[in-house]
Amino acid sequence: MRSPETYFKIRKLKNSLFHLVVLISAICVMAPLFIVVAFLLQKGASGFNLDFFTNIPKPVGEIGGGMKHAIIGTMIMVSLASLIAIPIGLLGGIFLSEFGKGKIATLLRFATDLLTGVPSIVIGIFGYLLVVIPFKSFSALAGALSLSLIILPIVIRSTEEILKLIPNHYREAGLALGLPRWKMILFIIVKGHLSQLFTGIILAISRAAGETAPLLFTAFGSLYLSYNVKAPMASLPVQIYNYAISPYKDWQSQAWTGAFVLITLVLGLNLFARTVFGIKKLRRK
Amino acid sequence: MNQDIILDVKDLNAWFGNFHAVKSISKSYKKNTINAIIGPSGCGKSTYLRCLNRIHEEVPGAKVSGEAIIDGQNIFDPKADPVEVRRKIGMVFQKPNPFPAMSIYENVVIGLKLQGIKKKSFLLEQAENCLRKAALWDEVKDKLNKDGMSLSGGQQQRLCIARTLAVNPPVVLMDEPTSALDPIASAKIEDLMSELKKEYTVIVVTHNMQQAARISDYTSFFVLGELIEHNLSSEIFTRPKMKQTEDYITGRFG
Numbered sequence: 199m200r201s202p203e204t205y206f207k208i209r210k211l212k213n214s215l216f217h218l219v220v221l222i223s224a225i226c227v228m229a230p231l232f233i234v235v236a237f238l239l240q241k242g243a244s245g246f247n248l249d250f251f252t253n254i255p256k257p258v259g260e261i262g263g264g265m266k267h268a269i270i271g272t273m274i275m276v277s278l279a280s281l282i283a284i285p286i287g288l289l290g291g292i293f294l295s296e297f298g299k300g301k302i303a304t305l306l307r308f309a310t311d312l313l314t315g316v317p318s319i320v321i322g323i324f325g326y327l328l329v330v331i332p333f334k335s336f337s338a339l340a341g342a343l344s345l346s347l348i349i350l351p352i353v354i355r356s357t358e359e360i361l362k363l364i365p366n367h368y369r370e371a372g373l374a375l376g377l378p379r380w381k382m383i384l385f386i387i388v389k390g391h392l393s394q395l396f397t398g399i400i401l402a403i404s405r406a407a408g409e410t411a412p413l414l415f416t417a418f419g420s421l422y423l424s425y426n427v428k429a430p431m432a433s434l435p436v437q438i439y440n441y442a443i444s445p446y447k448d449w450q451s452q453a454w455t456g457a458f459v460l461i462t463l464v465l466g467l468n469l470f471a472r473t474v475f476g477i478k479k480l481r482r483k
Numbered sequence: 484m485n486q487d488i489i490l491d492v493k494d495l496n497a498w499f500g501n502f503h504a505v506k507s508i509s510k511s512y513k514k515n516t517i518n519a520i521i522g523p524s525g526c527g528k529s530t531y532l533r534c535l536n537r538i539h540e541e542v543p544g545a546k547v548s549g550e551a552i553i554d555g556q557n558i559f560d561p562k563a564d565p566v567e568v569r570r571k572i573g574m575v576f577q578k579p580n581p582f583p584a585m586s587i588y589e590n591v592v593i594g595l596k597l598q599g600i601k602k603k604s605f606l607l608e609q610a611e612n613c614l615r616k617a618a619l620w621d622e623v624k625d626k627l628n629k630d631g632m633s634l635s636g637g638q639q640q641r642l643c644i645a646r647t648l649a650v651n652p653p654v655v656l657m658d659e660p661t662s663a664l665d666p667i668a669s670a671k672i673e674d675l676m677s678e679l680k681k682e683y684t685v686i687v688v689t690h691n692m693q694q695a696a697r698i699s700d701y702t703s704f705f706v707l708g709e710l711i712e713h714n715l716s717s718e719i720f721t722r723p724k725m726k727q728t729e730d731y732i733t734g735r736f737g
Contacts, residue, residue: 299543370538371580371643375594375650376570385597390583 235461242458245451250459255421261448265456267423268437271338274425275417275433276407278342283349284399288388290350291357296383298358306354313351319411321347326415338424338431341417345406352405356398360391400471404464410435434460489514489684490535490572490654495549497527497534499542504530506708507549512654517676517685519695519716522705523731528688531705532656535686536572537565553654573652577659579639581631581646587614588627590642594650609649616682617645618675637668641675648683655679657687661694673698692732696720704728 253264290310294303325344330336364387372382388395413419419436420429434456441453490512497505505527512518520528533539534547537558550557558568581590589596591610600606610627614620619641623634631642640660647655657676661669669691676685676698689695695702695716702716704727712719712728723729730736 365580366541367576367578367580368582370541371574371576371582371646373541373565374536374538374569374574374576375597375646376566376568376573376652377594377597378566381597386582386593390585392584 235465238454238458238461241451242454242456245455246458250452250455254423258446263452265432265434265437265452265459267420268432268434268456269459270423270425271417271420271432272407272434274427275338275342275345275413275431276403278338278427279345279349279406280399280403282342283346283402284353287350287353287399287402288357288395290354291361292383292388294354294358295361296379296387310351310354313347314355316347317411318348318409319414322412322415325412330416333428335428336416336418336430338417338427338429341413341431341433342427344412344416345409348406348409348412349402352402353399356402357395360394360398361387364391397471400467404467404471407467408435408460408464410439414439434463487513489553490686491550491552492535493550493552495531495534495551496547497530497539498546499530500544504708505534508710510703510710510713512684512686513701514653514684515680515682516700517680517687517698519699519702520686520688520705521690521692521695521702521731522711523736524690525707526705527708528705529658530708532574532658532686532688535654535656536569536574538569538574540565569652570650571652572654572656573647573650574656574658575640575644575647575660578663579636579643581634581639581642583632585631586628587623587631587634587642590631591645591649594646598650610645613645613648614642616648616675616679617641618671618678619645635668637664637671640664640668640672644672644675644679648679652683654684654686657685659688659690662690669694692720704731706731 249262250264251269252266253262254267255265256263290306294307297303298307321344324347325340329340329343333340368390369382369387372386373379377386413433413436417433417436418430419440420432422432424431438453438456438460441449441456444450444453488511492511493509495505495508496503508531520532522528530539535551535558537547539545539547547559550559552558553568553571556563558572581587582593585593588607588610591613592606595606595609611620611624614623619638622638623629623642631639634642640663644655644660661672664672673694676687679685680700687695687699699716701713702719703713704711704719704723704725706727712723712725714724719728720732723732727736
């Protein structure tokens with residue numbers, strides 16, 4: 199017979215052991231992020247100055263220059279992609295959550311899941327076939343279209359998930375006021391949860407902002423500042439890729455700085471989405 | 484037809500899939516009365532109530548048959564528009580559910596606004612009017628722009644009542660409106676219901692027999708989807724005719 203104290207100690211020990219395992223797992227999850235950020239900070243911070251944001255690349259051999267063109271290019275293409283994907287994504291998500299029975303819904307859900315899983319390089323090839331070949335030119339438009347295919351499934355599924363969490367009695371209360379279904383959905387259900395829906399949208403945008411592969415054969419990249427959506431356009435990820443594989447020390451160091459700027463942008467958008475919009479959680483179940 | 488009858492239910496049946504939840508209920512409701520529905524859990528009283536403004540059909544697999552006539556029109560007629568029906572027959576739910584991200588004022592006028600009424604002065608007037616009817620005006624008049632969710636549970640339920648009254652339905656259904664509230668908040672809602680009867684006809688499902696006895700003019704007793712007994716509340720709680728009713732109200736069953 200073991201004494202009650204021994205049992206107590208064994209129980210405590212098991213508990214601490216489990217705590218330890220969980221804690222180690224949590225650290226394993228977080229560590230890569232911190233290591234990446236720390237690494238980028240160390241390598242990229244030296245080139246992080248105003249010039250980087252206000253200059254475009256200098257000719258080969260000249261030291262200096264920045265990535266203004268790529269930052270602006272990323273902004274233009276991500277904005278265009280959002281413009282295409284967000285309205286469709288929101289409406290698709292509303293369809294799935296509010297009317298999502300039957301064959302069309304099952305098919306849409308399946309297609310959305312597949313689209314999420316399509317490798318981004320394949321999406322780039324799709325943009326190439328659909329826009330670049332017919333127009334006989336790489337273009338920002340083709341890049342934006344490819345990025346919109348990255349954003350679209352994320353927005354559809356996050357919209358569906360968020361709307362599905364809303365208890366049904368809100369819908370019934372809206373209908374009980376004598377409102378047509380579409381008004382109830384738009385002005386009570388959707389409007390009442392805009393902040394949560396924005397969170398999903400911003401996460402999708404930040405995902406697209408960091409994509410390289412869909413842009414390689416579509417927007418292609420450029421060394422000049424361009425606002426023409428029918429012409430090739432630079433983007434941060436592609437610029438980083440091109441500079442990183444170049445043989446020049448100066449370009450390589452700029453690639454580090456570019457990576458640092460990109461990850462700051464993506465993390466910033468994420469944090470923004472989670473803090474500003476994330477505070478208002480679904481308050482009632 | 485008797486002029487006093489506002490809602491006439493005839494042979495109403497309701498199903499969830501194959502489950503026959505409400506069995507052949509016929510009953511007419513007089514204008515300006517409070518009608519309580521009591522009965523053990525699962526007896527179909529909420530389902531019956533939800534049929535009356537066609538919210539029951541929102542549940543997948545739900546079906547209804549029979550008639551319920553208001554203003555000479557059968558609400559289950561294939562040509563009847565559920566949206567129109569619900570403007571005549573409003574509903575207050577068990578859980579207080581002010582709409583999220585809307586102020587107190589917006590919650591009250593949302594029904595009118597979405598019906599296309601834009602005139603600010605009219606909306607303001609209606610908001611005050613309905614909040615007064617719901618006995619909430621004095622508590623919220625200085626904070627109409629605060630979030631509806633910031634109110635206490637009892638206040639939220641009165642806000643939901645004000646919201647229902649704003650579209651001015653002659654009949655108001657209430658599905659256990661006080662079961663999520665404490666006794667003091669419940670008492671306020673009960674007082675309010677007695678006031679409402681001057682202008683509206685109220686049909687209320689309740690688990691609380693004292694409440695039914697206190698506030699209602701008529702009481703229906705349901706068991707397993709059937710209407711066992713219906714009478715003046717003063718009669719049913721003092722001289723029930725059916726043995727089952729007596730057993731239930733005295734606490735021997737249910």
